[in-house]
Amino acid sequence: MSDSESPVSADALARTYSPPSYSDPVDVVKDYGRTMDYASRHPNKGSSAIASALELPRGRIRPWxxxxxxxxxxxxxxxRDYGWLEAxxxxxxxxxxxxxxxxxxxxxxxxxxYYRPSFALNHRGEDSHVLDALELAxxxxxxxxDRRDRADEARPTExxxxxxxxxAALGAPVGPKADQQLALPTYLTDAPDDVRETFVYSYLENRAIEHDDKATLTVREARNRTYLESLAALIDDVxxxxxxxxxxxxxxxxxxxRELGTVR
Incomplete structure (x- = not known):
């Protein structure tokens, strides 16, 4: 992928949905587009005629x-309105x-x-970088x-x-991570250095553990081995x-x- 291509496609986003009667959610987007295009070019035709012309069920296209x-x-x-697909x-x-x-x-x-994300604030509290990222988006x-013994969370609303x-279309896991065989997002493979660095810095600000008696950092994750191997390789590269x-x-x-700026 070149720097000029967007890592998020409309098709990938469509495939996070589960429309009835479609095995591939991309097809409902195409059928909707065909229907509205045909209707705009034949304004005098009703739903029955349009359904017949496009070989689609009338009950499906009439609400459209x-x-x-x-x-x-x-x-x-x-x-697209947010600029996310073109990013x-x-x-x-x-x-x-x-x-x-x-x-x-x-x-x-x-x-x-419902695919609603939530983000725990790290040791910086309301200065956590995730809030800057949400605002940037x-x-x-x-x-x-006040989540008892759990960290405060930022939850997008609108x-x-x-x-x-x-x-999720970019590769973020959906649902409980402990139940999954995780893999890093594929866009990181060919991403520019600054993209890979930002991912690593963001990750380590949340997960890196400092030690009183030494300058090393550790990351402890109860995750599948292949994920840990790829994560370690990414951090090592950065x-x-x-x-x-x-x-x-x-x-x-x-x-x-020290090369990473300790990130803590």
Whole structure:
């Protein structure tokens, strides 16, 4: 993928939806587009004639002709209005999304039922970088505090489900992470250095553990081994070496921690 291509496609976003009667959600977007295009070119034809011409069930297209839209179409339109679908690697919107994806992996979640994301605030509290990322994405949010022994959370409010679906389309996990075989987002493979750095810095600000008696950092994650291996390799690449994966922990040497700015 080149710097000029957007990592998020309308098709990938559409496939986070589950429209009835469609095995591939992209097809409902195409059928809606065909229907509305045909109707605009034949304004005197009713739903029965249009359905016959397009070989689509009348009961499916009649609500569209009356102003309804498939959820996938609404989601794509909303994401496009925010500039999320057009966002390229160097754009502020993608910087925000990359940061938020890292936060889903390291200190957040996306609900399975409605794709609504939530993000735990790190040790910086309301100075946590995730709030800057949400603002950069153009998202309104609320802080949920007093969660007993759990960290305060930032939860997007307006169009939260669409944001969660965009993050999922980028490779963020949906649902409980402990139950999944995780893999890092594929866009990181060929992403520019600054994109990979932002992902790593965001991750480590949430998960890196400092030690009183040494300058190394550790990351402890109860995740599948292949994920930990790829995460350690990514951090090692960004730090320029000095990162290793042990039995349970990713260990960041003192030199690597200094190269990363310690991130804590």
């Amino acid at each position: 002709l009356d102003g309804a839209k498939p959820d996938a179409v609404r989601g794509i339109e909303t994401a 390229e690697y160097g754009d502020p919107e993608f910087t925000a999304h990359n940061t938020l994806v890292a936060n889903v992996f390291s200190a957040g979640s996306i609900s399975e039922q 153009g998202c309104e949010y609320r802080i949920v505090a 169009d939260a489900s669409v944001l969660g679906r965009v993050l 730090a320029g070496g000095g990162v290793s994966l042990g039995e349970r922990d990713i260990v960041i040497s003192a030199d690597a921690a």
